[in-house]
Amino acid sequence: xxxxxxxxxxxxxxxxxxxxxxxxxxxxxxxxxxxxxxxxxxxxxxxxxxxxxxxxxxxxxxxxxxxxxxxxxxxxxxxxxxxxxxxxxxxxxxxxxxxxxxxxxxxxxxxxxxxxxxxxxxxxxxxxxxxxxxxxxxxxxxxxxxxxxxxxxxxxxxxxxxxxxxxxxxxxxxxxxxxxxxxxxxxxxxxxxxxxxxxxxxxxxxxxxxxxxxxxxxxxxxxxxxxxxxxxxxxxxxxxxxxxxxxxxxxxxxxxxxxxxxxxxxxxxxxxxxxxxxxxxxxxxxxxxxxxxxxxxxxxxxxxxxxxxxxxxxxxxxxxxxxxxxxxxxxxxxxxxxxxxxxxxxxxxxxxxxxxxxxxxxxxxxxxxxxxxxxxxxxxxxxxxxxxxxxxxxxxxxxxxxxxxxxxxxxxxxxxxxxxxxxxxxxxxxxxxxxxxxxxxxxxxxxxxxxxxxxxxxxxxxxxxxxxxxxxxxxxxxxxxxxxxxxxxxxxxxxxxxxxxxxxxxxxxxxxxxxxxxxxxxxxxxxxxxxxxxxxxxxxxxxxxxxxxxxx
Ligand code: NAD
Numbered sequence: 001x002x003x004x005x006x007x008x009x010x011x012x013x014x015x016x017x018x019x020x021x022x023x024x025x026x027x028x029x030x031x032x033x034x035x036x037x038x039x040x041x042x043x044x045x046x047x048x049x050x051x052x053x054x055x056x057x058x059x060x061x062x063x064x065x066x067x068x069x070x071x072x073x074x075x076x077x078x079x080x081x082x083x084x085x086x087x088x089x090x091x092x093x094x095x096x097x098x099x100x101x102x103x104x105x106x107x108x109x110x111x112x113x114x115x116x117x118x119x120x121x122x123x124x125x126x127x128x129x130x131x132x133x134x135x136x137x138x139x140x141x142x143x144x145x146x147x148x149x150x151x152x153x154x155x156x157x158x159x160x161x162x163x164x165x166x167x168x169x170x171x172x173x174x175x176x177x178x179x180x181x182x183x184x185x186x187x188x189x190x191x192x193x194x195x196x197x198x199x200x201x202x203x204x205x206x207x208x209x210x211x212x213x214x215x216x217x218x219x220x221x222x223x224x225x226x227x228x229x230x231x232x233x234x235x236x237x238x239x240x241x242x243x244x245x246x247x248x249x250x251x252x253x254x255x256x257x258x259x260x261x262x263x264x265x266x267x268x269x270x271x272x273x274x275x276x277x278x279x280x281x282x283x284x285x286x287x288x289x290x291x292x293x294x295x296x297x298x299x300x301x302x303x304x305x306x307x308x309x310x311x312x313x314x315x316x317x318x319x320x321x322x323x324x325x326x327x328x329x330x331x332x333x334x335x336x337x338x339x340x341x342x343x344x345x346x347x348x349x350x351x352x353x354x355x356x357x358x359x360x361x362x363x364x365x366x367x368x369x370x371x372x373x374x375x376x377x378x379x380x381x382x383x384x385x386x387x388x389x390x391x392x393x394x395x396x397x398x399x400x401x402x403x404x405x406x407x408x409x410x411x412x413x414x415x416x417x418x419x420x421x422x423x424x425x426x427x428x429x430x431x432x433x434x435x436x437x438x439x440x441x442x443x444x445x446x447x448x449x450x451x452x453x454x455x456x457x458x459x460x461x462x463x464x465x466x467x468x469x470x471x472x473x474x475x476x477x478x479x480x481x482x483x484x485x486x487x488x489x490x491x492x493x494x495x496x497x498x499x500x501x502x503x504x505x506x507x508x509x510x511x512x513x514x515x516x517x518x519x520x521x522x523x524x525x526x527x528x529x530x531x532x533x534x535x536x537x538x539x540x541x542x543x544x545x546x547x548x549x550x551x552x
Contacts (some may be wrong), residue, residue, distance in 0.1 A: 012175050017083035017383045018307040018317035019352065026175045029200045031207030034169070037196045038211040041138035041165040044193025049135050049163045056161050060105040063188035064098055069329050074180060078149050079176050079308035083317030083383060084271050086308050089149075092271065092465065097150040100467030100483070101157050102547040107472055108161040111485050112492060119348055120531055122526075126502035133492040135163030136238075137214030142205045142228070144220045145319050146274045146405075147464075148174035153181045154467060155217050155482060156195060160185075164215070165194045172201040173319055210395035211405045212237060215491060219243075219276075222476050229479075240369075240480030240490050243473060244403040245276045245431030248424040248448065249460060251292060253285040255436035259458075261295035266458035267434070268409035269303070269387045272318045273327075276477075277432040277454075280404055283423050286413040293391055293411055297342050301411075302386050305351045315407060317351070317383040327406030330399035334390055334410065337397045344388030344407070351384035395426050403429065417442070421449045430474030434460045451475060506550040508543055520546040 004248035010030070014023040027036070068072065071094060078089035112133040119129050139159040143151045148171055156166045170178025182197035183467055198204060202224070209216060209228055212235040219242040220227050232239050249267060251260045267279035284292050305315040316325050324347065331345055393400055393410040400410060414420040424433055433452040437443045453473045454463050464471050470484035481487045508520055521540050527535040 012172055012201070014081060014173070014175050016080050017319050018080075018137045020383075023081055023176060026179065026199045029169075029198045029204050031203065031210075034167075034198050034200065034204050034207035037167045037198045038138050038140065038208065038213050038465070040193045040520070041167050041196060041213070044191060045135070045137050045165045048160075048165050048191065048194050051163070056108070056163075059188050059190055060101055060157055060161060063184050063190075064105075066184050066187045067094065067098065067101075070184075074149070076309065077180060078177055079316070081177050082145065082148055082308075083319050084308055085313050085316045086311070088271060088316070089308070089313075090198040093147060093372045096465035096467065096541075097154050097157075097159075099465075100150075100154045102173070103467050104158050104161045104488070109160075109489065111194060111488055112162065112440040117496075121528060121533065121536055124533075125500075127498065127500050129496060129498045131494050131496055133162070133489070134495050135493060136493055137164060138168050139164045139215045139217060139491060140208050140213035141166060141217045142208070142220065143168070143171060144276075145171035145173035146271060146276070148177040149181065151219055152178065153184070156181065156185070158482075158488055159215075159217075159491050160190070160194065162488060162490055167196045167198055167208060167213065169198045169200060169205050172199075175199040206231060209237070209396065209422055210234075214238075215241075216240070217482065217490075225478070238490075240472070240482060240487075241478045242276070242471070242482060243431075243476060243478040244405075244429055245278070245473065245477050246280045246401065246403055246429040247277055247432045247452070247461075248281045248283060248427070248450075249279045249434045250420045250424055250436065251282065251284040251374070252353040252417075252435075252437040252439075253287045254438045255288075255289060255297060256438065256458075257292050260436045261299055263434075263436075263460045264292075264296055264409060265299045265387075267305070269300070269315055269407045272385065273407040274319060274323065274405050275385075275461060277464060278405070279409060279434070279460060281400055282409060282411045283414050283420050284411060285420075286415050289391075289413045292391070292456045293342060296409065296411070297389050300389055302344050303387060305348055305384055305386065315384075315387055318385055318406060319383070321383065323384055323405060324385055327404060327408060330402070330404045330406070331388060331390070331408060334393060334397055334399045338392055339364055339390050339397065339410070340392045341370050342389040342391055344386035345390075346386055348384040348386045353384070395423055401427065417446060421446060425449075425451050428476045431477035432461065432463065434458075453477065453481075480544075508546045508550070511549060512550075514549065516546055516549055 008029045012028050013025050016023055048273050075086050075089035079086045114132045114496050117129045141155050151166045159166050178197050185195040209231045216239040222243045225241040226245045303314040304312050306313040308316040387407040390410040393412050416473045430452040433450045434456040435443050435446045447455040447457055451474050467483050470486035471480040472478050472481035480490050493542045523539045523542050527539040
């Protein structure tokens with residue numbers, strides 16, 4: 001069930017997608033309130049930009065402590081509002097973001113240290129250049145619902161460490177997780193206005209974009225990404241767009257098939273397949289296709305699906321009815337096109353098992369209904385889709401081209417390395433990919449030919465969790481980068497400071513011009529501009545003549 005704005009009201013309603021129970025309601029910010037948040041962020045920026053890296057580090061490390069102290073309660077909230085298993089709330093949201101926080105708290109100063117730039121022959125004229133990095137101002141973060149905690153918290157940490165203030169508009173499906181992110185910063189002692197949470201839907205997001213923040217960090221669909229890019233262009237606001245994926249996994253005949261099968265199951269089904277870097281297409285060498293498929297089906301059969309608060313549940317609920325409908329549509333299309341369902345292929349109406357042990361803390365809403373749907377309500381909850389393995393597929397099928405964003409794993413075959421690369425690249429997307437082989441030189445050769453922002457060799461999906469490395473896509477998977485030094489540079493403006501340390505004589509290119517000036521510039525074009533010291537030495541007499549002319 002989607003969290004929705006009640007018609008005519010100014011509230012968002014959040015539901016537990018595993019039980020159908022209402023979690024609570026939050027006010028929906030109006031366009032005016034969104035614009036006011038950007039303004040407030042600008043006021044706070046005046047002071048925040050002047051804080052030292054040491055002070056920012058202290059506060060981020062304090063925020064980590066808050067998160068660690070409330071870890072179980074926060075993981076339970078993430079699980080309850082998004083449908084993912086408690087285990088994944090810990091392993092895929094909390095562990096990576098804690099690592100990102102310590103890394104950028106400790107390293108941002110070094111990563112943004114002023115840098116001298118080599119300026120070639122200009123240095124011989126007593127000039128020097130350096131770059132300093134200045135925070136942009138108000139960074140507006142608009143995330144999706146699938147990693148509703150780690151993505152906004154991680155991006156906000158990086159923006160704050162770089163000296164910016166932050167306005168976050170959580171997804172309308174996960175407003176309480178968004179509020180929790182704000183609460184962590186507040187409890188850590190970040191100053192008022194440095195981090196603001198503005199809950200709302202697409203219209204609130206659009207109002208934030210229109211308010212002209214200094215940077216927009218967007219995570220979501222290609223369609224919304226295009227709308228945001230168009231709207232941001234009006235104020236020339238720069239954007240980072242983290243969009244969809246249709247990520248291929250290529251398994252060669254010499255791969256460790258047992259490991260590849262286990263990786264494929266995790267890569268395709270974690271978070272119910274709702275990861276931008278999910279394995280959405282698997283291409284396996286025809287000689288080992290049957291063996292790999294059998295292993296994958298066996299491992300899938302062993303998984304338990306149910307409410308995220310059970311410790312033995314590996315596959316939780318999907319996040320919205322809309323998303324389940326897309327999965328159903330894709331599976332139906334595959335079947336109609338001749339594909340074969342090896343396992344799964346339907347909603348799982350029996351997945352809602354009431355369990356004895358509940359993660360009952362719910363600080364998010366203080367609502368007595370939280371997580372307490374009746375069994376009857378729960379049994380009807382329709383948002384579980386079985387992990388599904390499909391064979392007899394090819395790239396002509398619609399579901400092999402459009403992002404499914406659900407627990408499906410279509411398996412196709414190839415016969416040569418070239419064919420595997422061609423099939424993997426046959427997509428409008430290019431976020432991540434993986435190559436499985438025991439031959440590392442083949443792994444690297446293939447990886448380098450794949451059009452994707454990150455390619456793993458004998459690994460799958462998880463590099464968003466390595467905050468030290470750049471994250472972002474090629475083609476329709478996005479523009480710009482988050483994470484790593486490349487991501488940090490998106491959050492600052494480089495300023496070039498150029499100094500003439502001698503400053504005694506006019507430059508040869510200054511006014512007034514003359515025949516002598518033109519003769520000098522002609523010679524400079526062939527000598528000085530070649531970067532060769534030797535050639536430049538030959539133009540010195542002409543240069544001296546020209547400078548004398550100006551010095552008169
Ligand atoms: P979405 O585009 O529907 O919504 C994303 C966010 O944009 C939400 O907060 C929404 O309220 C807001 N929004 C909607 N319309 C807007 C507008 N006109 N102006 C400003 N904001 C607006 O996407 P979704 O369904 O929440 O997320 C699923 C998509 O996110 C998938 O395609 C997935 O691949 C992608 N994703 C990408 C990455 C990545 O790193 N590349 C990570 C996670 C998810």
